[in-house]
Amino acid sequence: MVLLGIESTAHTASVGIVTERAEVLSLATDMFKPLHGGIHPREAANHHVEVLPGLVAKALDDAHIRPSELDAVAFAQGPGLGPCLRAGATVARMLALTWNKPLVPVNHCVAHVEIARVLSGIDDPMLLYASGGNTQVVAYGSGRYRVLGETLDVGIGNFLDKLWISMGGTFPGGPAIEAEALRGSELLSLPYSVHGMDVAFSGMLTATLALRAKGAGKPDLAFSVENTAYSMLTEITERALAHRRRTDVVLGGGVACNERLRGMVRAMAEGRGGTSFAPPKSLCVDNGAMIAWTGHLALGAGLSVPVERSAVQPRQRTDLVPTPWR
Numbered sequence: 001m002v003l004l005g006i007e008s009t010a011h012t013a014s015v016g017i018v019t020e021r022a023e024v025l026s027l028a029t030d031m032f033k034p035l036h037g038g039i040h041p042r043e044a045a046n047h048h049v050e051v052l053p054g055l056v057a058k059a060l061d062d063a064h065i066r067p068s069e070l071d072a073v074a075f076a077q078g079p080g081l082g083p084c085l086r087a088g089a090t091v092a093r094m095l096a097l098t099w100n101k102p103l104v105p106v107n108h109c110v111a112h113v114e115i116a117r118v119l120s121g122i123d124d125p126m127l128l129y130a131s132g133g134n135t136q137v138v139a140y141g142s143g144r145y146r147v148l149g150e151t152l153d154v155g156i157g158n159f160l161d162k163l164w165i166s167m168g169g170t171f172p173g174g175p176a177i178e179a180e181a182l183r184g185s186e187l188l189s190l191p192y193s194v195h196g197m198d199v200a201f202s203g204m205l206t207a208t209l210a211l212r213a214k215g216a217g218k219p220d221l222a223f224s225v226e227n228t229a230y231s232m233l234t235e236i237t238e239r240a241l242a243h244r245r246r247t248d249v250v251l252g253g254g255v256a257c258n259e260r261l262r263g264m265v266r267a268m269a270e271g272r273g274g275t276s277f278a279p280p281k282s283l284c285v286d287n288g289a290m291i292a293w294t295g296h297l298a299l300g301a302g303l304s305v306p307v308e309r310s311a312v313q314p315r316q317r318t319d320l321v322p323t324p325w326r
Contacts, residue, residue, distance in 0.1 A: 003292040045084045127145075
């Protein structure tokens with residue numbers, strides 16, 4: 001079985017082709033990068049409309065696959081930015097109709113779980129999902145993935161982007177802050193906002209910018225932000241592990257590419273006698289391969305939809321999506 005998957009939830013347009021053995025035959029990706037400020041949904045959607053046809057062609061060519069050899073077309077149904085989701089869904093519908101293939105909707109967050117699960121070989125892990133718009137600790141239970149803890153305001157990635165742009169940088173902020181943090185050494189006092197199983201970042205944003213206005217340097221601010229924010233995420237992940245009596249953690253989302261976060265979670269998991277796993281960075285960030293793989297699982301469980309029932313769901317929650325393949 002071979003599936004083509006389309007990812008278009010935010011700034012990334014991506015097409016992946018994956019086999020039933022989770023072999024990634026091809027992955028073609030193009031990221032929208034605004035000239036200034038953050039992501040404007042309509043501008044990002046226009047970017048996706050422009051590049052997706054070429055990405056589809058490249059993915060097919062790189063995989064040496066003809067459309068007739070595909071078993072289905074999967075697309076990210078939600079959550080995400082509405083205009084961006086609609087751009088990808090429109091292309092997916094067109095391909096499914098043109099090629100006479102089943103159309104499979106996929107939840108973006110569940111796709112991050114499933115690609116990490118299959119690559120790690122861990123059957124039932126805890127997931128720390130850290131990306132631009134989403135920050136969640138997720139585990140499976142009773143037919144779907146359950147959110148055990150999450151952000152109360154903004155996703156960790158959006159927080160990093162807003163912080164870096166406010167300090168005069170450009171999007172995306174996470175990689176730039178990681179680079180600055182490597183040059184920092186002084187741990188400045190910042191709000192540590194953990195509320196039970198949930199976290200919040202807006203207070204840290206305000207406090208960091210206030211310190212910057214008082215003359216604090218970017219390296220020490222970045223160092224302090226990473227240590228404080230990622231300690232918060234590690235804490236709620238450990239609490240979730242204890243609550244569910246688990247030992248193994250997988251990471252997903254673009255912020256999970258950060259080496260400091262990976263190291264903190266790895267040290268925590270190993271200290272509890274468990275393991276942690278993060279996919280290769282190309283499969284940790286938003287990508288079409290994870291959509292294709294989760295589409296394969298969904299199709300095997302009989303989940304596909306006619307075009308008229310394939311509306312995108314920008315606010316679709318992880319814990320509201322059935323996962324009958326589990």
